[in-house]
Amino acid sequence: MFEYKNTKASVLFISVLLSIGCSLHQPKQQNSKSLEWRMESLEENSLNFKHQLLKQKKAIDKNSNQILQLQQKVGNLESKTVLLEQKISKLESNAQNSTLTTNSNIHDISSNKTNNISVSEQESNLTQSDNFLYQKGLSLILANKLKKGRTVLNNILKFYPKSKLVPNALYWIGESYYGEGKYAKSILTFKRIVNSYPTHYKASHALLKIAYAYAELGDKENAKFYLKILLQDYPKSDVVAKAKKKLKMLQ
Numbered sequence: 001m002f003e004y005k006n007t008k009a010s011v012l013f014i015s016v017l018l019s020i021g022c023s024l025h026q027p028k029q030q031n032s033k034s035l036e037w038r039m040e041s042l043e044e045n046s047l048n049f050k051h052q053l054l055k056q057k058k059a060i061d062k063n064s065n066q067i068l069q070l071q072q073k074v075g076n077l078e079s080k081t082v083l084l085e086q087k088i089s090k091l092e093s094n095a096q097n098s099t100l101t102t103n104s105n106i107h108d109i110s111s112n113k114t115n116n117i118s119v120s121e122q123e124s125n126l127t128q129s130d131n132f133l134y135q136k137g138l139s140l141i142l143a144n145k146l147k148k149g150r151t152v153l154n155n156i157l158k159f160y161p162k163s164k165l166v167p168n169a170l171y172w173i174g175e176s177y178y179g180e181g182k183y184a185k186s187i188l189t190f191k192r193i194v195n196s197y198p199t200h201y202k203a204s205h206a207l208l209k210i211a212y213a214y215a216e217l218g219d220k221e222n223a224k225f226y227l228k229i230l231l232q233d234y235p236k237s238d239v240v241a242k243a244k245k246k247l248k249m250l251q
Contacts, residue, residue, distance in 0.1 A: 130160040138172055146176040167197040171206060183213040204230055204237035211246060220250050 133156050140149030153169040153176075160166070174189035190206035190213070197203055207230040214223040227247045231240060 130156050130163040130165050133160075134165045134169060137169065141172050141176050141179075144179070146179050150176040167193050167200040167202045170197075171202045171209075174206065174209060178209060178213060181216075183216050187213045198233075201237075204234035204239055207234070208239045208243055208246075211243070215246070215250065224250050 133152055137149045137152035137156070140146075140152060143149075150173050153173050156163055156165055156169040157173075163169075170189055170193050174186045174193075177183075177186035177189060187210050190210045193200065193206040194203050194210070207226050211223045211226040211230070214220075214226065224247060227243045227250075230237065230243045231247075234240070237243075
């Protein structure tokens with residue numbers, strides 16, 4: 001009977017020890033599982049972050065390619081614009097030559113019919129005519145009657161293509177377009193002065209207005225480009241101060 005009690009007590013003691021051991025071991029297992037879960041969570045977050053970075057990089061690369069394509073398209077458009085300007089200039093030159101030939105024929109017929117009028121008198125009348133048109137057109141433009149003034153000045157280009165007033169007429173035609181906000185047309189008109197009459201005093205004025213027009217169109221790079229040409233090629237022009245001031249504003 002005594003042995004049975006001892007045996008029962010021993011079993012009970014061992015059970016208590018095992019229970020204590022299990023309870024001591026359980027927190028370690030829980031801590032281990034918690035740490036493992038955190039590491040997995042961090043790894044998952046890291047992978048998600050890398051994935052997002054990769055997506056952003058692809059998007060940036062795509063945008064960069066699109067920007068490059070747009071730049072190439074702009075370059076192609078600028079090249080086409082230059083070619084169009086050259087074609088327009090050539091067509092205008094041919095038209096002026098044709099008009100000059102027609103006027104010359106008319107003048108010859110008129111001379112045969114009016115032999116009593118001397119050549120000097122005819123030249124005087126011609127000079128008075130282009131001067132009259134210029135003064136009239138200029139007055140209209142300065143009075144802000146831009147379209148009417150432009151129409152009058154265009155008659156100088158049409159009927160007196162060799163007149164010394166052609167560069168001046170072109171300049172004020174360009175000014176009329178500029179005043180109407182037609183900056184592209186004003187640029188093309190001013191460029192005719194620079195290309196055809198580079199030594200005329202209005203050439204530097206035309207360059208200044210070309211720069212102004214590009215600035216109005218939001219094209220600062222072209223605006224600065226033409227201002228620098230003005231300062232380089234016409235350092236003694238009376239518009240140099242304005243060019244420097246505008247260039248400083250665009251920097």
